[in-house]
Amino acid sequence: xxxxxxxxxxxxxxxxxxxxxxxxxxxxxxxxxxxxxxxxxxxxxxxxxxxxxxxxxxxxxxxxxxxxxxxxxxxxxxxxxxxxxxxxxxxxxxxxxxxxxxxxxxxxxxxxxxxxxxxxxxxxxxxxxxxxxxxxxxxxxxxxxxxxxxxxxxxxxxxxxxx
Amino acid sequence: xxxxxxxxxxxxxxxxxxxxxxxxxxxxxxxxxxxxxxxxxxxxxxxxxxxxxxxxxxxxxxxxxxxxxxxxxxxxxxxxxxxxxxxxxxxxxxxxxxxxxxxxxxxxxxxxxxxxxxxxxxxxxxxxxxxxxxxxxxxxxxxxxxxxxxxxxxxxxxxxxxxxxxxxxxxxxxxxxxxxxxxxxxx
Numbered sequence: 001x002x003x004x005x006x007x008x009x010x011x012x013x014x015x016x017x018x019x020x021x022x023x024x025x026x027x028x029x030x031x032x033x034x035x036x037x038x039x040x041x042x043x044x045x046x047x048x049x050x051x052x053x054x055x056x057x058x059x060x061x062x063x064x065x066x067x068x069x070x071x072x073x074x075x076x077x078x079x080x081x082x083x084x085x086x087x088x089x090x091x092x093x094x095x096x097x098x099x100x101x102x103x104x105x106x107x108x109x110x111x112x113x114x115x116x117x118x119x120x121x122x123x124x125x126x127x128x129x130x131x132x133x134x135x136x137x138x139x140x141x142x143x144x145x146x147x148x149x150x151x152x153x154x155x156x157x158x159x160x161x162x163x
Numbered sequence: 164x165x166x167x168x169x170x171x172x173x174x175x176x177x178x179x180x181x182x183x184x185x186x187x188x189x190x191x192x193x194x195x196x197x198x199x200x201x202x203x204x205x206x207x208x209x210x211x212x213x214x215x216x217x218x219x220x221x222x223x224x225x226x227x228x229x230x231x232x233x234x235x236x237x238x239x240x241x242x243x244x245x246x247x248x249x250x251x252x253x254x255x256x257x258x259x260x261x262x263x264x265x266x267x268x269x270x271x272x273x274x275x276x277x278x279x280x281x282x283x284x285x286x287x288x289x290x291x292x293x294x295x296x297x298x299x300x301x302x303x304x305x306x307x308x309x310x311x312x313x314x315x316x317x318x319x320x321x322x323x324x325x326x327x328x329x330x331x332x333x334x335x336x337x338x339x340x341x342x343x344x345x346x347x348x349x350x
Contacts, residue, residue, distance in 0.1 A: 010194060014187070022186075023179040036186045044193040097178050106177055125174045153167040156174075 013053050014043065020127035024060060027119055028067040042066045056129060057136030064137065109159045117152035124149050228320065228337055235335050239284070284324035284333055291339075292319045301347060311344040 021043070025035035042063040046053075053059060096107040110118060123129045123137060134145040295317040301310040321336040 010190070011187075014182075014190065018182045018186075019179040022182050032180070032183075036182060036189075039182065040186060040189050040193060043190060044197060047194070048197050097180055102173075103177050106173055110174070110177075121174070125171065126179050150167075153170055157167065157170055160170075 010043075010047050017053065017056075017059075017127070020122075021059075021063060023126050024119075024122050025063055025067055027115065027122060028064075028071060034070065038063060038067045038070055056127075057133040060123060060127070060129065060133075060137035061139075105160065106156075109156050112159065113152055113155055117148050117155065120145055120148040121152040225339075228339060231337050232322065232335055235333070239333050240282070282326070283328070284326050284331075286322070287325040287332070288321075288323040290321045292321075293317070294319060299342075302344075304344070310347045312347050314343045314345065316341040316343065 018039070021039050022032070022035055025038040025042075026032065029035045029038065042059070042065075045066070046059050046062045050058070096103070096110075098104045098107055110121065113121065119138065120134055123134045124131075129137065131142045131145045131149070134140075134149075135142045138145065140148075293316050297315045297317075299313040299315055302313055303309075304311055318339050318341060319336060320339050321334065323335075324333040326332070
């Protein structure tokens with residue numbers, strides 16, 4: 001009964017949040033295909049339990065948890081991703097569609113941010129979560145989320161300034 | 164107030180890539196499987212319980228158990244009625260202090276205020292021990308294309324009642340047989 005209705009509703013819901021969700025999942029993976037695997041597993045798991053997106057923090061926490069499990073599944077992958085996630089590795093890039101050089105530079109600057117700052121930035125800018133929701137999703141305090149966000153913006157601004 | 168507003172606007176203008184159409188299809192497939200699984204889980208127990216109560220051996224077992232319980236309760240009632248009558252006679256010849264622990268509410272020759280509560284047995288336990296399970300293979304129910312696995316359980320059921328006033332207890336134990344049909348899904 002309820003399942004039939006929600007079975008149709010998920011499409012509109014996913015069209016809205018899918019890109020942001022995928023970008024968030026990309027924080028732990030090198031390839032878009034791996035990120036899509038994570039998003040699929042997390043979204044289906046979340047929808048099966050909740051039947052609607054009324055707790056976004058929980059959805060993003062589910063994506064994060066599955067992404068970390070995904071990394072742990074393969075030891076070799078885990079070692080590789082650990083070095084990627086550590087800090088400021090330019091080989092991992094969020095997938096963006098840029099239209100000009102300025103946007104390209106901005107996307108590159110985002111990918112060079114420390115992982116914890118980039119994670120908050122992705123949730124705030126492209127997923128439009130509040131600091132309270134970000135804190136819930138990442139298991140940190142609201143103040144920490146807010147300060148990481150400000151550090152991310154400050155670092156971006158600094159890196160985009162002409163030398 | 165916010166010196167990063169211009170940068171935030173630039174970041175929002177940067178659009179993340181959309182998920183591939185394949186991801187949509189994969190999620191749709193997973194949702195459909197999930198829906199089928201939950202529908203099957205809803206239907207499964209209904210079939211099982213339907214068959215449990217219409218299967219002849221089980222119905223026979225219930226009838227037998229009910230008849231046995233009724234006979235034993237009848238005997239127990241006759242016994243307790245006799246006990247009450249004996250106690251009434253004792254109460255008539257004995258000091259009330261001696262009869263009070265057994266039948267505390269007797270107030271006199273005609274007083275029977277609490278006598279009914281002393282005959283009241285309340286359920287105190289029930290056990291069902293499965294001592295044999297036999298798999299009788301697959302079969303098809305009438306008009307159904309889905310195979311059902313037929314399992315026969317042989318059990319020993321025990322019911323207990325206790326009289327809180329007198330501490331007397333009553334125990335009924337009888338063998339029973341149960342046939343369960345479980346839907347089998349093909350791989």
